[in-house]
Amino acid sequence: MAVANRRTSSLTRFSRLLLWGLGVVLFWSVLWLAAVRPDVLDQIHGYRIYGAVANVLFGLGWILFGASLVARGRITEAGRPIPAASPSS
Numbered sequence: 001m002a003v004a005n006r007r008t009s010s011l012t013r014f015s016r017l018l019l020w021g022l023g024v025v026l027f028w029s030v031l032w033l034a035a036v037r038p039d040v041l042d043q044i045h046g047y048r049i050y051g052a053v054a055n056v057l058f059g060l061g062w063i064l065f066g067a068s069l070v071a072r073g074r075i076t077e078a079g080r081p082i083p084a085a086s087p088s089s
Contacts, residue, residue, distance in 0.1 A: 015068045022061045029054035 011019075032050055041047055 012068060012072055015065060015072070018061055018065045018068060022058060022065070025053060025058050025061060029058070 029050060032053070041050075
């Protein structure tokens with residue numbers, strides 16, 4: 001999340017949007033559990049909604065983020081280090 005707003009060549013626009021999206025999903029999940037009382041959650045199957053958002057969507061977001069890095073060519077053959085991009089460049 002800390003690098004989502006930096007303008008580096010290592011992250012595409014799609015990757016930055018995914019990081020922001022993951023932050024929003026995590027924030028929504030925490031607010032959902034904090035705002036809705038447990039007895040109401042039981043009545044509306046709220047734990048299923050929470051589980052779908054907090055686990056499934058969050059996991060899919062990380063999968064898409066990893067795929068975007070692979071598509072960008074950030075993963076190289078084994079043994080070769082990935083060069084780090086300086087935030088000031």
